[in-house]
Amino acid sequence: MEFWKDSDEAVRTIVKLQEEAFKDPDLGPALKKVNQLILYDYTESGPGCAVWVDCRNGQLSCGAGDPPGKPDLVLSLSADDAHRAWSNKLNPIVAITRKKIRVKGSATGLLKLAPKTKRTAEIYTQLLKDLNMADKILK
Amino acid sequence: MKGNTGKIVNVDLTAGRIDIETLPEEYYRKYIGGSGLAAKLFWERANFKADPLSPEAMLMFMNGPLAGIRVSGASRSSVGGRSPQTGHWGDSSVGGYFAPELRYAGFDGIVIKGRASQPSFLLIMDDKITIEDAAEYWGKGTEEVTRTLKGKYGKNYRTLVIGPAAENGVRFTLILNDGHNTTGRAGYGSLMGSKNLKAIVIKATKKERTLAEPAAFEAMRKDLNERIKGSLAANVLHEDGTAANLLGGMFIGDVPIKNWTSNYWEEAGEALSGGSLTSQYLTRRGACAYCEIACKRIVEVKDGPFAVPEGPGPEYETIVSFGCLMGSIDLAATCKAGRVCNDLGMDSISCGGTIAWAMEAFERGDLTLSDTEGIELKWGDMDTVINRILPAIARREGKLGDLLAEGSVGAAKKIGKGMDYTAHSKGLEAPMHDPRGGGQGMALSYAMSPRGACHVADPMMFMEMGGKYYPEIGFELILDPRSTENKALAATTSVALGAIENSACFCNFADGEVTIPDWLNLFNYVAGYDWTAEDMMLAGRRVFFLKRLINYRYGLTAGDDDLTPRMLEPARDGEVKGVQVDLAKMKKDFYKLMRMDPDKGIPTREALEDAGMAEEAQQVW
Ligand code: SF4
Numbered sequence: 024m025e026f027w028k029d030s031d032e033a034v035r036t037i038v039k040l041q042e043e044a045f046k047d048p049d050l051g052p053a054l055k056k057v058n059q060l061i062l063y064d065y066t067e068s069g070p071g072c073a074v075w076v077d078c079r080n081g082q083l084s085c086g087a088g089d090p091p092g093k094p095d096l097v098l099s100l101s102a103d104d105a106h107r108a109w110s111n112k113l114n115p116i117v118a119i120t121r122k123k124i125r126v127k128g129s130a131t132g133l134l135k136l137a138p139k140t141k142r143t144a145e146i147y148t149q150l151l152k153d154l155n156m157a158d159k160i161l162k
Numbered sequence: 163m164k165g166n167t168g169k170i171v172n173v174d175l176t177a178g179r180i181d182i183e184t185l186p187e188e189y190y191r192k193y194i195g196g197s198g199l200a201a202k203l204f205w206e207r208a209n210f211k212a213d214p215l216s217p218e219a220m221l222m223f224m225n226g227p228l229a230g231i232r233v234s235g236a237s238r239s240s241v242g243g244r245s246p247q248t249g250h251w252g253d254s255s256v257g258g259y260f261a262p263e264l265r266y267a268g269f270d271g272i273v274i275k276g277r278a279s280q281p282s283f284l285l286i287m288d289d290k291i292t293i294e295d296a297a298e299y300w301g302k303g304t305e306e307v308t309r310t311l312k313g314k315y316g317k318n319y320r321t322l323v324i325g326p327a328a329e330n331g332v333r334f335t336l337i338l339n340d341g342h343n344t345t346g347r348a349g350y351g352s353l354m355g356s357k358n359l360k361a362i363v364i365k366a367t368k369k370e371r372t373l374a375e376p377a378a379f380e381a382m383r384k385d386l387n388e389r390i391k392g393s394l395a396a397n398v399l400h401e402d403g404t405a406a407n408l409l410g411g412m413f414i415g416d417v418p419i420k421n422w423t424s425n426y427w428e429e430a431g432e433a434l435s436g437g438s439l440t441s442q443y444l445t446r447r448g449a450c451a452y453c454e455i456a457c458k459r460i461v462e463v464k465d466g467p468f469a470v471p472e473g474p475g476p477e478y479e480t481i482v483s484f485g486c487l488m489g490s491i492d493l494a495a496t497c498k499a500g501r502v503c504n505d506l507g508m509d510s511i512s513c514g515g516t517i518a519w520a521m522e523a524f525e526r527g528d529l530t531l532s533d534t535e536g537i538e539l540k541w542g543d544m545d546t547v548i549n550r551i552l553p554a555i556a557r558r559e560g561k562l563g564d565l566l567a568e569g570s571v572g573a574a575k576k577i578g579k580g581m582d583y584t585a586h587s588k589g590l591e592a593p594m595h596d597p598r599g600g601g602q603g604m605a606l607s608y609a610m611s612p613r614g615a616c617h618v619a620d621p622m623m624f625m626e627m628g629g630k631y632y633p634e635i636g637f638e639l640i641l642d643p644r645s646t647e648n649k650a651l652a653a654t655t656s657v658a659l660g661a662i663e664n665s666a667c668f669c670n671f672a673d674g675e676v677t678i679p680d681w682l683n684l685f686n687y688v689a690g691y692d693w694t695a696e697d698m699m700l701a702g703r704r705v706f707f708l709k710r711l712i713n714y715r716y717g718l719t720a721g722d723d724d725l726t727p728r729m730l731e732p733a734r735d736g737e738v739k740g741v742q743v744d745l746a747k748m749k750k751d752f753y754k755l756m757r758m759d760p761d762k763g764i765p766t767r768e769a770l771e772d773a774g775m776a777e778e779a780q781q782v783w
Binding site for chain 2: 116138
């Protein structure tokens with residue numbers, strides 16, 4: 024992997040990002056509106072390398088590995104491309120068109136989140152700094 | 163001939179004569195079908211001096227080679243001719259069920275000239291074609307006429323019907339297929355109305371068609387359908403319709419607000435989005451023939467001032483043009499306005515654009531109460547729009563109705579004010595995508611499109627989003643919507659692909675998954691064109707060139723490849739505040755790359771000759 028030491032580091036960081044996003048006054052409510060169980064499947068970068076986000080029924084939770092039920096939406100990509108995407112350095116439509124991201128399930132929730140990519144990237148950058156991973160910040 | 167039938171129906175309504183003509187096979191290989199073939203026939207047969215609403219004017223309904231092949235998105239058709247709205251070449255694509263029925267009946271197109279002595283309709287039952295009396299339908303709305311015709315002949319008879327607005331010569335009128343699908347743009351309803359032709363009714367008894375390589379085609383069909391159905395676009399369009407991404411569009415500044423004076427209104431993005439339509443008013447989804455995406459909405463507004471019974475619902479363009487473009491966030495009103503526009507037979511984009519323009523004109527004092535005969539035009543007053551203005555326009559009633567029936571450009575000309583705040587190119591009101599947010603390349607598309615401002619003339623909008631790329635022909639650019647970089651270069655591919663899509667009559671919501679090899683297989687397996695990628699792209703360029711030549715003969719030059727001051731001014735707010743379109747630079751580069759004359763706006767003699775258009779070159783150079 025280009026950016027991560029191992030899949031464990033990738034998963035831990037991205038789960039932490041979700042937790043930070045839940046607390047954000049802008050992103051938290053936006054995530055609740057998605058009302059889906061989403062699986063970010065990074066297993067092409069290593070076994071078990073996956074993060075789920077459950078935004079159903081007005082609740083927000085997340086975790087690593089297998090999701091608590093059948094996901095409404097699965098996004099499969101590499102952990103490196105995930106890093107680019109969370110950093111707002113990978114246009115998701117371009118990535119989907121070029122098959123770098125594969126989408127399975129109902130993608131309508133994604134559209135609700137699309138306008139929030141900039142804010143998510145801000146939180147991600149701050150998080151990387153807080154976790155002493157500033158070297159991973161993409162310019 | 164394979165794929166195509168090779169036959170068109172020529173109808174002379176003045177003489178009451180109908181004959182079947184076989185077209186040379188070469189026409190199809192050179193001009194593909196659909197709007198490309200229509201342009202070819204127009205070029206060689208039209209009287210360029212004829213007024214678009216005169217009996218001599220040609221009205222053409224033309225299929226592409228893929229009609230009826232049971233592939234999602236492949237069964238649209240085109241209407242073409244001299245546009246009564248703009249006065250130059252125009253075409254408009256329509257979904258629904260007309261195209262396959264025409265193909266199964268044995269025809270690729272219908273070319274109509276003349277004027278019937280009384281209201282008439284055309285009845286096609288396989289190869290039996292008659293002109294019937296339509297006196298009882300004249301003056302009636304499309305809903306009632308469609309229902310009556312289907313009641314009389316059968317539900318599976320396919321109908322094309324015009325509304326009262328078209329009978330009254332309103333500039334921006336549509337033709338409605340099966341009560342839901344519109345040939346919205348460029349005003350062909352009025353062309354049909356000027357011929358005293360209220361409807362076309364068609365039924366084929368067999369569903370057969372001959373293909374060049376049936377086994378090879380069948381092998382690819384299933385896979386292609388699966389890919390189309392499984393795509394992100396299909397997923398989203400099915401779920402929430404064409405307005406699915408309205409909120410996203412609002413954030414990037416793509417959605418025009420209050421006659422293009424603003425690019426950001428978050429509340430409108432939420433209230434008018436496809437998701438809101440789904441949760442509040444959607445009852446069912448609908449589809450064009452053989453399309454598994456089913457992006458069409460069937461809605462019902464149960465109560466309130468804009469209650470509408472279950473029926474066709476609004477798509478993105480109607481939602482924006484009768485929503486935030488007029489300063490309204492009332493989604494029910496867009497459902498009602500769309501239905502009323504369809505029933506009266508008016509294009510919701512041009513109609514909405516014209517009314518929004520009038521609202522601004524009223525606010526500025528360029529239109530007064532005396533001009534409107536006491537009607538106040540206020541932002542967001544949808545009651546007045548739906549219950550007073552729309553019927554007045556359709557009947558050209560009163561000063562205001564008659565004025566707005568001319569469209570925003572005609573109305574601004576008439577009052578001698580307000581041209582600078584119209585939003586159009588070549589006389590066609592712009593669709594509901596603002597290039598300042600949606601992408602600079604789209605501005606180039608709007609300006610270059612032969613029919614006038616159009617986001618579906620070519621796939622630039624999707625290319626800028628990142629949703630389309632074609633590595634097999636070397637198009638791998640990643641475009642930044644805000645920049646002009648590489649846009650002219652991208653447009654050289656885009657205009658050719660747009661001409662291919664529109665001549666094949668393939669839906670551009672569905673063809674994101676259609677790769678260059680898929681396109682070739684479709685044309686070669688279905689119609690036996692025996693093309694290489696180069697041949698195909700050349701055919702696309704040829705169609706684009708020919709439409710430009712037609713416009714040139716109507717007096718259009720490079721100076722007409724333009725947008726209005728309103729569209730070119732810096733955006734006033736939102737994410738795109740201060741962003742301006744740099745059209746001049748993109749235009750200059752585009753002409754050069756396409757080998758087009760930068761003054762005349764047409765291809766050079768050499769470019770035409772290289773495209774196999776030596777005869778056409780001789781007529782213009
Ligand atoms: S995507 Fe929608 S408009 Fe296009 S063919 Fe399918 S149903 Fe018709």
